Amino acid sequence: MKKLLQVDFDFTGPFGEEMSTLLMDLAQSINNEPGMIWKIWTENPKEQLGGGIYLFENEAYAQAYLEMHSARLKEMGVEKIRGHIFDINLPLSTINHAPMTEVK
């Protein structure tokens, strides 16, 4: 069953265009992570947060990615990492026009 991984963490930047340019190679490499279907990159310069919303093929892939990602962030000096793996409630999400064609 497909799973949604929600990650956010305290982050001091770079944000916006600078982030896009700096992390393009990282984004490309994320396409090669096992079971990764898509990622929405999230950022909040005001609250100093970074994060991502991911869709994975199953829980094991999502869990393995979360562990790898958390370790990589800690190496970069990021301390507070919040990660949760969720089921998607498809009937309710469908009512609310969620972009879920990959989940069906």
Next chain:
Amino acid sequence: MKKLLQVDFDFTGPFGEEMSTLLMDLAQSINNEPGMIWKIWTENPKEQLGGGIYLFENEAYAQAYLEMHSARLKEMGVEKIRGHIFDINLPLSTINHAPMTEVK
């Protein structure tokens, strides 16, 4: 600018099919919330979490919804509500196949 709202909270259920049936009218009503584009309904019975990932037309709509939603959850006895409003980094999300046609 479009914004992503990420909400999660301690939740004891109902989950899954029972949740879908019980909250169908609520989901329909969410389509009428100002500025709401889509919602992905998230749930984790094991960790006892509920939540949602939303796309809103702008920050003011996302903020107003978060305040209304938090108040409603508190009335239902939900205490720990975590909500963050994020920018979406579109160039990086596009590389990672994010379902972002509404954001462009």
